[in-house]
Amino acid sequence: MEQRITIHIVGGNSRSRAEQSRLIMAMGHHAEVYSDLVELIDRPPRSGVIIASGDVLACGIGRLLDNLADAGVWTPVVAAKPDPQVEEVVQTIQAGALDFLPLPLSQQDLTRVVAHFHSDAGRHADARRRLIDARRRIGALSPREREVLDWLSQGCSNKAIARNLEISPRTVEIHRANMMGKLKADHVAEAVRMRLEAGLMIESEESLPEESDAPDTGATLTRKAANN
Template identity: 50%
Template sequence: MVERVTLHIVDGDSARRAQLARLAFAAGHHAEIYANAEELLAHAPSGGLILAQDEPVGEGVARLLAAMMRAGHWLPVIAIADTPETTAVVRAIKAGALDYLSMPTQIAPLNAAVECAAREADTFRAQRARAAEARQRISRLSLREREVLDRLAEGCSNKAIARDLEISPRTVEIHRMKMMGKLGARHAAEAVRLRIEAAGLDSVAA
């Protein structure tokens, strides 16, 4: 049996909002409705799952997720459209949506999507937490230390970094040592992992 979840329904069409809310209650969930992303973020729910109409198709959910990221607020999102288009599905998933459904009219498909999204959300939250921590650590770096880290992540040697930045290899070593200390990284691979994790958060916000 699917656990009861609060479903936050974001849809500019009042008839569709009401239809989804009725289906949510019939499926044993609680529903809250919002006309747009601004209304959702004004209330900033701390739990549950978002069902968002992808309107305009291919753009609506990506904009919602970007707005949530700017506000520092995240809940798992399931995108919805009357007729999902492949390009729209790909864009929404890349933006961070956990699923993309045709407008549900039956309890079973809705509950299947909610159950799956709830499972994936825990993993996604953990990934985002690691990414946010990595970004916070990297923000401590000076510009030159960040340049050394970026090139280290590209697989460059100290000599190659020195040539690229027009500094001496010894100076690269000094920047690299300071960078590792600020990141709390024990070795280069750990510093590179932090850089990749922080970049992953950027891709979600894009």
């Protein structure tokens, strides 16, 4: 038998949670049961895998993962519902879930999740941990420091950022230095990577600088960020 893991069951009705728990324990694993997301966050899991269903998924897997990230929970999440459609499964995996299971759970499906957990959960948890850490650091930035980071992520120079924010280049340098200090980043490329790891996007599509200062993409953008 594979190594015993803890599976955290959250959401759905009490009967469904009881059925999942019985199957998990019958297969030699440990089950922890939570009635809702509030209860789970109040006793946050630090290992194993979360199986989420019912009302916990009502706002979508993306929102659930965001809520867990805000609470500092990076345990891999498996979504579960009766008769999931192919598109739902694809979107859920793309959003960051470890897997998507049909309800009621079968021993075969649960065995697959446990195998997936052992083969991939370490990488998955590391990515979630980096996301949470990046969001926490970026959340400490002032609005102006965040704007500077957003424009740096577009490959803009201090001069171009100053023009877009209607402030002096010297002021941009001050905000940039403060931003780098709060992020504990040694290079602009590290700050940009942290922003990407946090899954953050510029909230509004503002006009970009003149053509001579316009951002490049691909390797050119990476090179610019590394040299700034």
